[in-house]
Amino acid sequence: MSAESAFIAALQALATHPAARGLADDCAVLEVGGETLILTHDMMVEGVHWLPAQDPADVAWKLLATNLSDLASKGAEPIGVLLGYTLTADNTRFTEGLGQALAHFGVPLLGGDTVRTPGPQTLGLTALGRATCRPVPSRSGARAGDSVWITGPVGTAMLGFEALQSGSGADSTAYRRPAPRLTEGRALAPRVTAMMDVSDGLLLDSRRMADASGVTIALDPALIPLPPGLPPERIRDALAWGDDYELLFTLPPDLAPPCPAFRIGAVLNRGNAPLLLGGTAPEGPLGYEHT
Amino acid sequence: MSAESAFIAALQALATHPAARGLADDCAVLEVGGETLILTHDMMVEGVHWLPAQDPADVAWKLLATNLSDLASKGAEPIGVLLGYTLTADNTRFTEGLGQALAHFGVPLLGGDTVRTPGPQTLGLTALGRATCRPVPSRSGARAGDSVWITGPVGTAMLGFEALQSGSGADSTAYRRPAPRLTEGRALAPRVTAMMDVSDGLLLDSRRMADASGVTIALDPALIPLPPGLPPERIRDALAWGDDYELLFTLPPDLAPPCPAFRIGAVLNRGNAPLLLGGTAPEGPLGYEHT
Numbered sequence: 001m002s003a004e005s006a007f008i009a010a011l012q013a014l015a016t017h018p019a020a021r022g023l024a025d026d027c028a029v030l031e032v033g034g035e036t037l038i039l040t041h042d043m044m045v046e047g048v049h050w051l052p053a054q055d056p057a058d059v060a061w062k063l064l065a066t067n068l069s070d071l072a073s074k075g076a077e078p079i080g081v082l083l084g085y086t087l088t089a090d091n092t093r094f095t096e097g098l099g100q101a102l103a104h105f106g107v108p109l110l111g112g113d114t115v116r117t118p119g120p121q122t123l124g125l126t127a128l129g130r131a132t133c134r135p136v137p138s139r140s141g142a143r144a145g146d147s148v149w150i151t152g153p154v155g156t157a158m159l160g161f162e163a164l165q166s167g168s169g170a171d172s173t174a175y176r177r178p179a180p181r182l183t184e185g186r187a188l189a190p191r192v193t194a195m196m197d198v199s200d201g202l203l204l205d206s207r208r209m210a211d212a213s214g215v216t217i218a219l220d221p222a223l224i225p226l227p228p229g230l231p232p233e234r235i236r237d238a239l240a241w242g243d244d245y246e247l248l249f250t251l252p253p254d255l256a257p258p259c260p261a262f263r264i265g266a267v268l269n270r271g272n273a274p275l276l277l278g279g280t281a282p283e284g285p286l287g288y289e290h291t
Numbered sequence: 292m293s294a295e296s297a298f299i300a301a302l303q304a305l306a307t308h309p310a311a312r313g314l315a316d317d318c319a320v321l322e323v324g325g326e327t328l329i330l331t332h333d334m335m336v337e338g339v340h341w342l343p344a345q346d347p348a349d350v351a352w353k354l355l356a357t358n359l360s361d362l363a364s365k366g367a368e369p370i371g372v373l374l375g376y377t378l379t380a381d382n383t384r385f386t387e388g389l390g391q392a393l394a395h396f397g398v399p400l401l402g403g404d405t406v407r408t409p410g411p412q413t414l415g416l417t418a419l420g421r422a423t424c425r426p427v428p429s430r431s432g433a434r435a436g437d438s439v440w441i442t443g444p445v446g447t448a449m450l451g452f453e454a455l456q457s458g459s460g461a462d463s464t465a466y467r468r469p470a471p472r473l474t475e476g477r478a479l480a481p482r483v484t485a486m487m488d489v490s491d492g493l494l495l496d497s498r499r500m501a502d503a504s505g506v507t508i509a510l511d512p513a514l515i516p517l518p519p520g521l522p523p524e525r526i527r528d529a530l531a532w533g534d535d536y537e538l539l540f541t542l543p544p545d546l547a548p549p550c551p552a553f554r555i556g557a558v559l560n561r562g563n564a565p566l567l568l569g570g571t572a573p574e575g576p577l578g579y580e581h582t
Binding site for chain 1: 298301302304305306307308317318319321323324325326328330331332333334335336338339340370371373374375376377382383386389390393399400401402403404405406407408409410411413415417419421
């Protein structure tokens with residue numbers, strides 16, 4: 001067990017409140033005053049989660065977008081965010097990007113904290129949302145017989161990252177400014193049996209959903225949407241790359257999604273492998289493991 | 292204007308939501324589903340907010356306690372917290388201390404995020420609470436004629452810090468494990484005209500309350516409670532040292548506080564100086580400025 005896994009296990013042991021499925025499931029779900037609140041907190045570290053040369057305006061956008069994606073996976077409507085920010089010599093571009101992103105998503109900045117650090121810039125964002133349907137979707141509800149769906153292609157952010165890193169001039173928007181699927185999440189929430197956002201790679205997140213639900217998820221590689229023009233030798237990489245922030249969800253077999261989406265597989269009774277890709281357990285990396 | 296002041300001013304311009312007095316006033320205050328939620332987020336950086344040699348269990352305690360102190364200043368009842376944590380080689384003591392503190396204050400851990408960093412450890416905590424009375428106290432309500440009060444001495448954390456730094460063996464508990472005034476905050480909230488916690492120094496925080504309220508606050512140095520045995524030459528330091536997390540509040544002149552507290556001054560109509568100490572504007576540092 002890695003230091004991180006051990007720590008998360010220890011935190012999980014501390015988190016005995018019923019709302020605290022958040023530690024395993026990205027968001028906390030909390031009944032307050034007749035509303036169901038959704039809370040999530042994500043951190044980003046310079047050089048780990050973004051390239052040091054990146055425009056801080058894009059970093060601000062991504063910090064907000066990734067947290068809103070967690071809310072989207074719960075079908076939640078954002079209420080507001082709090083920012084934790086380590087100061088740099090010039091904070092102008094970050095502020096501009098944050099302002100653009102807040103306006104774009106219609107989310108208010110409610111508060112936060114700023115500190116100085118001698119180290120790399122470290123950002124935290126807490127997003128608060130309101131559930132739009134109950135029960136709130138989780139990753140643990142997939143049942144044998146369900147179909148597996150995704151709202152869009154995987155690999156677009158990978159190509160964006162590589163364009164940015166190489167300076168090729170190709171479009172890097174998907175990596176720099178991801179679009180959380182808030183509208184789709186709200187439309188899907190009352191219908192899905194399970195839902196999560198794909199932040200760490202389709203294969204890894206599918207396996208997590210399978211493990212949380214106690215099922216096997218069988219993906220059909222021929223059905224998985226990919227960015228146009230992706231070279232065939234990059235397909236396997238795209239399946240394990242994260243950052244696309246599409247929604248992965250399961251539906252009862254007779255139900256069609258209420259928004260554009262791609263059927264990419266089926267839920268089976270739990271077999272020897274939690275995840276099948278074209279009928280066999282995939283080898284090699286499944287995604288971005290936080291260890 | 293420092294880089295930080297400029298950034299906070301820019302954030303303030305972004306924070307147009309009525310709940311977002313948080314950016315100037317520590318906490319956001321938000322109406323949700325018949326409840327008034329209080330939200331706060333504080334960060335701590337190794338080597339900036341704590342000594343690298345400190346026990347991580349104390350760091351965890353302080354991270355929780357300082358955020359709960361923000362809730363206390365609003366008279367709020369804690370609902371839960373989310374943790375942002377950068378991993379180290381051994382996270383055991385932090386987990387133990389966090390568990391102790393959560394149990395001590397009866398506050399659940401709801402979720403959070405863990406990341407790796409090549410730099411100093413950087414922690415964030417978001418605390419969510421529920422207001423117990425409305426209107427929720429703020430720092431802006433002090434009126435001429437009010438009396439000024441504090442729940443306990445200032446300078447105890449300073450002595451604790453110095454004991455810890457020097458290894459003298461004197462008691463350092465007040466610095467390492469501050470006690471947020473949650474009970475007092477709830478008792479005071481319906482009665483006070485203004486309230487805030489003293490995190491950055493009595494003089495600085497008094498000036499902030501005076502500025503926010505548009506008044507002058509006149510403190511009587513003979514009335515300010517100090518730790519027993521504080522040498523006279525350290526009194527001025529104690530008035531500008533933070534970390535004691537006592538509550539500073541104002542009451543109408545005919546009202547006595549419902550909990551142990553010390554009357555330390557009076558609120559006057561705004562004069563040339565926002566803050567008077569023994570009748571004159573204090574010179575020298577007022578407290579810990581985040582710049």
